[in-house]
Amino acid sequence: MPPRLTTHLKLLALSPRLSSPCPPLCRRLTIVTASTTSDPLNSQKAQKAILKAAHKRKTTSFTATDTPWQITCGLEVHAQLNTERKLFSAARTSVTAPPNTHISPIDASLPGVQPTLNPSVLLPAIRAALSFSCTINTHSRFDRKHYFYWDQPAGYQITQYYSPLAARGHFTLTPAWDGVDTPIQIGIRQVQLEQDTGKTLSAPPNNLVDLNRVGAPLVEIITDPFPIEDSEIAGKALAKIQAYLKAVDACVLGMEWGGLRADVNVSVAPRGSSTLGQRCEIKNLSSFKAVTDAVAAEAKRQISLLESGKEIVGETRGWDAEKGVTTRLRGKEGEVDYRYMPEPDLPPVDIAENAILKIQETVQMLPEEAVEKLVNVHGITWKDARTMLALDDGRPMAEGGVMEFFTEVTKVVQEYLENQKKHVGDVGRVAGNWVLHELWGLLTVREIEWKDNPVDAARMAQLLGYLLADAITGPTAKKLLPRLLTSPETPAEIIKRENLAVQNHTDDQLAAIVDSVLATPKGTQVLEQLMALNSIAGPKGDKKRMGVKSYFIGATMKELKGTAQAKVVEQAVNRVLKEKGVALN
Structure with a gap:
C-alpha cells in the first residue's frame, strides 16, 4: 500500500476539483429488487402527497409543565449540502432525475473501487458549522459505520x-x-460529513431501490440533549437549524424534498432528577410537524410506562403519522453494534487556519441579524423585514434577492437626496413600502417572478428619489412604475418627455383651475352638498365636509395631470371654498 497522503485544504483549493464524468455504463445502471417499473421508484410525488396530507392534520403538542416529569430531547439532523457532485464521486446530485441515472462505480460499490474526496463539499460544510459558532477542527478523519x-x-x-x-x-x-x-x-455537540444512503420504496408485491442518492454529501448536526417543557420546542429547534443552513447557502434542499431529515432522541425522567432517563430514538422525521407530533407521542408513551411501573427499553422507533404513535423498529444500536473503524481508503482532512478565517469573512448574516439591521438601520417594520427574508427563501442578502435590491435602492436614494440637500428621515420606510407593496405587488399581479424583475435598482431609486425630493407627485410615481416594467427608459426620460414634473403654479392659476372644477355639473352638485353641511358643527361636521371636499382635490389634481403636490392643491381648494362660504375646520 502506498504511503498515506493527507488532503490539505488551501485557499486556492476551495473551488470544486472534480474527476471525470461517470462512464455511460454507470449512468445507465439500474438496480431494482423485482420490477423495472420506473414510476414507483420516483417517489417525489408520493412524498409530497404524504407531506401535504400530514400538514392538513392538526399538530399534536404535549406540555409537561404541570406533570412530575421532565422531558429531554436531542436532534441528529442530516442535511444535503449545496454541491453539484457527490461526496466521493463525480456523479451529480439530483432530486428530480429518473431513478438510478446518477450512479458512479463507488456509489454502486463495484469491486475494486475506492472513494476520493470531492473538496468542494468542504466549503458549504464549513459555512454550516460556522453559522452555529462551532470550532472548525483543522484535522478531521473519516470512519466506517457498519450496517x-x-x-x-x-x-x-x-x-x-x-x-x-x-x-x-x-x-x-x-x-x-x-x-x-x-x-x-x-448546544451543538459536533458537525460531521457523511455520505447519504439510497431510497427504498415499497410497491407491493415489489420492493424497489433507487441509488441516485447514495453518496450525496450530508452534513450531520448533532445537538446536546436539551430539556423541553413543550414538544413544539423540538420542532422549532429543527426549523431554526434549517433556517441557518439556508441563510449561509450550505443547504438549499428543504424537508419537502428529503434534503433535510431528522432523528430525534427522547427521554423522560422524574422532575428534578440529575440523570437523564433511558432514551429512545425516532428515525427519519421529514417535517417540523412530524418532529413535534412524534416527540409528543413518545413522551406520553414513556410517561405512561413509567407511571405503570414499567421500564423504558432503549430502542429505535419509527413514526406512524396516520395513527399518531411511535412504533418499535429494532433494539437501540450502540458504538459496538456499528463497529466503527477508521476509513482505510481515505486520508485525513487538514484545513489551514487562514482558509477557515477567509470562509468566516464570507459567511452571510444570519436571519435575525439581517432583519434587525433592516429594522434598526433602514427603519422598516419588523413585518416588512421578515417578509423580505421570506421572499428571498430565508437567505439574507442573496444575490439578486429582494433584500439586496431594497438595500441598494435605499443607498442610492439617500445619496441623491444628500446631493439635493433634501433631508428625508424615513427613506428606508418609503423604499420598503414601494419595493414590497408597489413593485412586488405589481409583479405578482402580472405573474412575473422576482428573478425576472425588469426594473433594476438604479431606475427604482431614481423614481423614489424624484418622489421624495418632491420633483414628482405620488400619483405620478404610481403611473410611472408599471411603465418601467415594459420600457427600458429611465423615469427621468419619461418625466422630461411628457412634462410630468411638479410645477410652481401661482395662487391665481390654481384658483382658476379649482373654479373650473366647481363650474362643472358634478362640481356644482358637490358644492351644494358642502353648503348643506355648514349647519353641522364640531368634529362630526368637519369629518363629513372633509369627505365631500376630497372630490375637489382629486378633480383638481386630475386637471393638473400630477404637476402639483396634493397639499398645495388642498390649500388652493380651501381658499376657493372659503370664498364661496363653505365652513372649513
Missing part, C-alpha cells in the same frame, strides 16, 4: 465519528423570532 440495508450497497456508511469536521457550537431560540416564552440556548 447492512439494501439501500446501502457497501454494507457500511462513511461518516465522521471520532474526529469530526467541527464541534462545540450553539444556537438560541428567542421569544421574538421563534415564539418561545424565554430564550433557550441549544
